[in-house]
Amino acid sequence: MAVITIRRQVLALMSFLCFCSVTGQVSYSIPEEMPKGSFVGDIARDLGLDVKRLKSGKARIYTGDSAEYIELNKERGVLLIKDRIDREAICAQTAPCALHFQVILENPMEFYSITVEVTDVNDNAPIFKRGEMKFRISESATIGTVFVLEQAIDLDVGLNGLQSYLLKPTDNFVLKLQNQPDGSKMVEMVLQKPLDREKTDHLSLVLTAIDGGEPQLSGAVQIHVNVLDSNDNAPVFTQKIYKSTLRENSPPGTIVITVSACDLDEGSYAKITYEILNSVDGASEIFDINGETGEVKLVGNTDFEKKRQYQIHVQASDEGGLTDSSKVTVEILDTNDNVPAINVMSKSSLITEDVQPGTVVTIVNIQDPDSGENGKVQCDINNNIPFSVSSTSTNFFSIVTDSELDRERASEYNITVTCSDEGVPSLSSSVTLTLQISDVNDNEPVFERSSYEAYIVENNTPGVSIFTVRATDADWNQNARVSYILEDSSVNGVPVSSYVSISADSGVIHAVRSFDYEQIKDFQFRVKAQDGGSPPLSSNVTVKILIQDQNDNPPQVLYPVQTGGSVVAEMVPRSADVGYLVTKVVAVDVDSGQNAWLSYKLQKATDRALFEVGSQNGEIRTIRQVSDKDAVKQRLSVIVEDNGQPSRSATVIVNVAVADSFPEVLSEFSDFPHDKEYNDNLTFYLVLALAVVSFLFITCLVVIISVKIYRWRQSRILYHSNLPVIPYYPPRYSDTLGTTGTLQHVYNYEVCRTTDSRKSDCKFGRAGSQNVLIMDPSCSGTMQRMQSEKSILDEPDSPLEKTRNTSKSTERRSADRRRLVLYIFRLF
Numbered sequence: 001m002a003v004i005t006i007r008r009q010v011l012a013l014m015s016f017l018c019f020c021s022v023t024g025q026v027s028y029s030i031p032e033e034m035p036k037g038s039f040v041g042d043i044a045r046d047l048g049l050d051v052k053r054l055k056s057g058k059a060r061i062y063t064g065d066s067a068e069y070i071e072l073n074k075e076r077g078v079l080l081i082k083d084r085i086d087r088e089a090i091c092a093q094t095a096p097c098a099l100h101f102q103v104i105l106e107n108p109m110e111f112y113s114i115t116v117e118v119t120d121v122n123d124n125a126p127i128f129k130r131g132e133m134k135f136r137i138s139e140s141a142t143i144g145t146v147f148v149l150e151q152a153i154d155l156d157v158g159l160n161g162l163q164s165y166l167l168k169p170t171d172n173f174v175l176k177l178q179n180q181p182d183g184s185k186m187v188e189m190v191l192q193k194p195l196d197r198e199k200t201d202h203l204s205l206v207l208t209a210i211d212g213g214e215p216q217l218s219g220a221v222q223i224h225v226n227v228l229d230s231n232d233n234a235p236v237f238t239q240k241i242y243k244s245t246l247r248e249n250s251p252p253g254t255i256v257i258t259v260s261a262c263d264l265d266e267g268s269y270a271k272i273t274y275e276i277l278n279s280v281d282g283a284s285e286i287f288d289i290n291g292e293t294g295e296v297k298l299v300g301n302t303d304f305e306k307k308r309q310y311q312i313h314v315q316a317s318d319e320g321g322l323t324d325s326s327k328v329t330v331e332i333l334d335t336n337d338n339v340p341a342i343n344v345m346s347k348s349s350l351i352t353e354d355v356q357p358g359t360v361v362t363i364v365n366i367q368d369p370d371s372g373e374n375g376k377v378q379c380d381i382n383n384n385i386p387f388s389v390s391s392t393s394t395n396f397f398s399i400v401t402d403s404e405l406d407r408e409r410a411s412e413y414n415i416t417v418t419c420s421d422e423g424v425p426s427l428s429s430s431v432t433l434t435l436q437i438s439d440v441n442d443n444e445p446v447f448e449r450s451s452y453e454a455y456i457v458e459n460n461t462p463g464v465s466i467f468t469v470r471a472t473d474a475d476w477n478q479n480a481r482v483s484y485i486l487e488d489s490s491v492n493g494v495p496v497s498s499y500v501s502i503s504a505d506s507g508v509i510h511a512v513r514s515f516d517y518e519q520i521k522d523f524q525f526r527v528k529a530q531d532g533g534s535p536p537l538s539s540n541v542t543v544k545i546l547i548q549d550q551n552d553n554p555p556q557v558l559y560p561v562q563t564g565g566s567v568v569a570e571m572v573p574r575s576a577d578v579g580y581l582v583t584k585v586v587a588v589d590v591d592s593g594q595n596a597w598l599s600y601k602l603q604k605a606t607d608r609a610l611f612e613v614g615s616q617n618g619e620i621r622t623i624r625q626v627s628d629k630d631a632v633k634q635r636l637s638v639i640v641e642d643n644g645q646p647s648r649s650a651t652v653i654v655n656v657a658v659a660d661s662f663p664e665v666l667s668e669f670s671d672f673p674h675d676k677e678y679n680d681n682l683t684f685y686l687v688l689a690l691a692v693v694s695f696l697f698i699t700c701l702v703v704i705i706s707v708k709i710y711r712w713r714q715s716r717i718l719y720h721s722n723l724p725v726i727p728y729y730p731p732r733y734s735d736t737l738g739t740t741g742t743l744q745h746v747y748n749y750e751v752c753r754t755t756d757s758r759k760s761d762c763k764f765g766r767a768g769s770q771n772v773l774i775m776d777p778s779c780s781g782t783m784q785r786m787q788s789e790k791s792i793l794d795e796p797d798s799p800l801e802k803t804r805n806t807s808k809s810t811e812r813r814s815a816d817r818r819r820l821v822l823y824i825f826r827l828f
């Protein structure tokens with residue numbers, strides 16, 4: 001303060017010195033802002049006035065309307081600061097600034113002009129009107145863009161006035177001052193480095209204005225720069241490629257992935273919209289993107305088998321039109337959604353039954369579009385059929401026979417092929433093939449029986465069907481068509497075809513001729529059954545035809561011999577007792593069985609009371625004592641009937657002579673009709689017979705003697721010579737033997753049948769005079785013989801044989817002898 005004061009005094013002094021030379025006018029110079037009461041100037045002295053004068057003149061200051069900043073101290077005759085002087089308030093920017101006033105004195109009136117120059121003091125700092133400056137500058141503003149700043153104001157003038165500006169920091173902007181014509185400076189801020197909102201969206205600068213006073217004063221203002229966004233950033237996807245997987249057949253609406261892009265800009269420039277660009281693979285139809293959220297969503301159907309991967313080109317764009325694109329790779333995952341498809345490649349629906357095991361029946365191809373396990377397929381076929389399935393190559397399976405086929409067992413197979421994949425759950429499908437087995441001629445015809453026996457009654461009409469053979473063939477159709485063929489053979493030297501024929505189709509056997517049981521009792525042949533296969537198969541069977549007897553032959557009486565001319569008579573001595581065996585009617589029937597079962601009946605008799613005929617054996621016996629009154633000549637008519645249906649019969653006349661001597665008989669029988677020629681013949685034969693018989697008889701005697709030595713052999717020879725034909729017994733015949741005691745006739749006629757000629761009946765006769773028949777009266781004896789005869793036939797070496805032969809020949813000889821006697825007798 002002291003310094004200031006001194007300076008002011010110096011200044012005042014100087015200004016005083018300066019004005020003192022000017023009469024009537026005094027000037028002073030003072031700085032502004034001097035305290036009240038500060039000394040301005042010694043006016044009394046400067047005006048050359050006495051202080052007393054000032055008092056007397058009542059000196060005063062006249063300022064007119066202006067404010068009085070200066071007062072006059074009359075005591076001291078000096079001017080003092082009355083009020084604070086602010087130069088800026090008085091003169092503003094005007095310089096220099098002076099206060100003008102007058103000092104007026106009275107008595108006499110004196111008038112003095114006083115000028116007080118007020119000099120500036122740096123009492124004002126530069127100031128900015130606004131507390132802060134705000135700018136909104138787009139980040140896209142180009143370098144060199146000028147922004148005008150507000151000027152600062154410094155009320156001081158001159159050096160104390162505003163001198164310069166400072167801007168800090170200077171990263172982006174520099175200050176540029178431009179002098180104006182009015183001497184002021186225009187303050188500008190120039191962009192020298194681009195702004196980046198994304199780096200700094202707000203800048204804060206300080207502009208400082210500095211004056212040139214001492215001390216220097218300054219004022220500062222804050223400049224706020226808001227960096228405005230410009231769309232200088234394109235959206236950027238977070239990934240260049242997005243990868244996702246999706247199960248095929250996922251339901252529409254499934255979110256696949258969410259893509260996202262970011263934009264460093266803000267506001268609408270950062271508002272991103274997503275979209276899917278069209279693509280060749282049609283992904284844009286299958287996927288949709290939420291434009292706001294970037295969720296990629298399935299809207300269509302995916303099929304792994306059609307397309308395994310999709311490339312979705314997505315684009316993100318902000319509202320400023322900048323874009324980015326990215327790619328979403330969607331891998332479709334397989335699900336087991338395809339049933340294996342079975343294609344039958346080669347369908348042979350018919351195979352022959354003789355194919356080898358392992359023959360391929362068919363091949364199936366399997367298609368399963370799924371992948372991996374889902375597409376791995378295994379095939380199987382139903383059980384219990386002679387086929388198996390095997391994999392030939394990938395996706396091909398062949399069905400082969402695994403054992404032999406037999407159409408006769410199964411002519412058709414339904415092969416169900418089931419194929420399933422290995423997915424979880426597994427899918428499967430199946431097809432059924434119907435396979436027909438065609439026939440091969442592998443079965444021969446088989447007769448219903450291993451052999452056949454058929455009966456036919458004799459005297460059949462030729463062409464009659466006898467019976468039917470039948471053979472079946474398990475094959476089919478032509479292979480099973482059986483034809484019947486008669487195989488060549490001969491029956492008794494005659495081809496069998498002249499006996500029977502067979503119908504090739506029906507197997508009916510026909511008789512070609514009429515059979516005669518008495519000629520042929522049975523025969524057999526073979527019938528072949530042949531099928532129509534190629535080559536044909538055949539089998540044969542034996543057929544035996546048994547011819548059944550018919551009662552077509554009447555009994556034939558062998559004894560007594562019925563001749564036209566001669567009369568044969570049996571002699572009965574008058575002394576004969578009751579039951580005397582007169583003779584025996586011997587008859588045969590060439591039929592057999594019942595048809596040959598003969599019975600005898602007395603039809604007519606001279607004296608019915610005298611004779612009877614054994615119904616079974618034909619023996620004629622007396623039934624009472626012969627008396628003298630009985631006629632010599634007795635004539636019996638015996639009827640022989642067989643047991644056939646209807647029965648046939650024969651009648652025989654038996655002459656009996658009841659007499660004791662030949663003459664008696666002769667006289668009685670002389671009236672018997674004679675046949676000269678017959679008798680001549682008979683005579684010849686008798687003589688011949690006599691000679692032969694005699695010879696034989698002698699031979700017999702020799703033989704009988706020889707028997708002692710060559711018993712067995714000789715008897716055999718004898719037997720054979722007598723019985724060359726084996727008698728025939730109907731099957732039931734032997735059964736009755738045990739119950740009926742009178743079947744001697746059977747034996748008898750069998751014996752007789754050995755010689756078919758009546759004339760040789762007497763072969764074993766012997767000349768002699770015996771007229772008594774020695775018969776074996778015991779029935780049991782006869783039966784014994786009969787039974788044993790059968791066994792002897794079976795065993796020809798039986799010892800019984802000889803006995804039988806002996807007794808037989810004895811009996812025969814006795815009968816023959818009697819007849820011989822009669823003939824001889826007649827000769828005389």
Ligand SMILES: *[C@@H]1O[C@H](CO)[C@@H](O)[C@H](O)[C@H]1NC(C)=O
Pocket residue numbers: 412413414434
């Ligand atoms: C095979 O199938 C057919 C039709 O389903 C049927 O008629 C036939 O009887 C079947 N065959 C066999 C041998 O099962």
Ligand SMILES: *[C@@H]1O[C@H](CO)[C@@H](O)[C@H](O)[C@H]1NC(C)=O
Pocket residue numbers: 487539540541
């Ligand atoms: C008849 O069949 C038998 C087997 O039953 C056979 O041995 C024989 O050779 C066959 N004969 C003919 C002529 O075919």
